[in-house]
Amino acid sequence: MKRPHARSIVLVSTAAAALLALTACGGSVNDSSAGTVASDSAARAPDAKNPNGLAATEQGAPAAPESGGGNASGSQSSTAKPGSNAVSPASLRAAQQQLARRASVALEVKNINEAVAKVRSTTIAADGIVLAENIGTADKDAPLADSSQLTATTYGEITVSVPSSKLDAVVADLGSVGKVIRSTSSSEDVGSQIVDTQSRLETMRVSIERVRGYLANAKDLNQTVALEAELTRRQADLESMEAQLAALKDSVAMSPVQVSLTTRPEVIAPAGTTDDAGFLAGLKGGWKAFTASVQVVLTILGALLPFAVLFALVGVPAWLWWRRHRPARTAPAANATPSAG
Structure with a gap:
């Protein structure tokens, strides 16, 4: 009778162990399922940044923090269509350059005054201004070949200033x-000069403010x-x-x-002619210097001529009268007497 009872105890123990094992497996499976559901719910939970309840990866956007704005903008520029806002290198260089341009034009005309009026009207139409005007005379930089033929009817010169964007037109x-x-x-790039001057201006303004601060805290009259x-x-x-x-x-x-x-084209020197060196250039320069010296001497003589005429009419007769009426000189008396023999 004891053997069946012992067998029953063994069977009950085995069943209890199996039940405990199944309970443990079920708990682990439930924990894993709960974790999966929780994580999925957290990923799909709506918030202020994602009102649709979708994860960033599901929306197709990279999961990056807000501090990565620089990277975000870089990605946007990289995904932009090529050539949408592209700037050519030539246009960029032209925009960065600061060019000071100037031009010179020599024209053969029939009437000087009428041509000057047309130049004025062209300048005003281009929003420009007239800087200087010479009729019959020329500036030192004028492209002249022969200045001896300059008259009011043969030569005129007008200098205007127009917007650089309209110079060619x-x-x-x-x-x-x-x-x-x-x-x-011709043109000259003055961009470096502008940048340098602007930098010096900023430095000078800071320096002035510093001196003003020192002046406000001055203690005595000498410092002030x-x-x-x-x-x-x-x-x-x-x-x-x-x-x-x-x-600038x-x-x-x-x-x-x-x-x-x-009105005489021979007055204008052809473009590209340079005679700054050589025998002919020296001869031409010497002749110009000689004629200039002669002009200076003649100018001085012309200025002195009225005074010379006045001296000849008044000074010479006065000198002759004084010479005729001056007292005669007496012979000097003998200082030594002859000694007695």
Whole structure:
């Protein structure tokens, strides 16, 4: 009777162990399923940044923090269509350059005054201004071959200033005033000068503010006088640099055009002719110096001639009268007497 009872105990123990094993496996499976569901719910939970309840990866956007704005903008530029806002290297270089341009045009015309009027109207139409005007005379930089033929009816010169963006159009329009004898243009990049002047201006402004601070804290009269003198000097330098910067920017914005008008084309020197060296250049320079010296001497003689005439009419008769009426000189008396024998 005892053997069946022992067998029952063994069977009950085995069943209890199996039940415990199944309970443990079920708990682990439930924990794993709960973790999966929780993570999936967290991924799909709506928030302020993702109101649709979708994860960033499911929306197709990279899961990056807000501090990565630089990377985000870089990715946007990389995914932009090529050529949508592209700037050519030539346009970029042109935008960065600060060019001061100028031009010179020589025209053969029939009437000087009428040609000058046309040049004025062309300049005004291009929003330009007239800087100088000479009729019958020429500037030292005028492209002349023979200045001896300059008269009010044979030569005129007008210098205008037009916006740099319209320089080429103005030069082309001036071709309708007369026959073009010569036309030249040049440009200079003043961008480095503008940047340098701007930098010096900023430094000078900071320096002036520093001196003003020292002046406000000055303790005695000597310090006040010295600081005021230094402040005045630096303010003068600042104004000078501001004027220089304005002139540089104006040279970029506006371009001067020297227009030479003549009824005799032989007066204008052909373009590209240079005689700055050699025997002929020396001979020409010497002849010009000689004629200039003769002109100076003749000018001096012309200025002295009225005084010479006045002296001849008044001074010479007065001198002759004085010489005729001056007292005669007496012979000197003998100082030594003859000794007695």
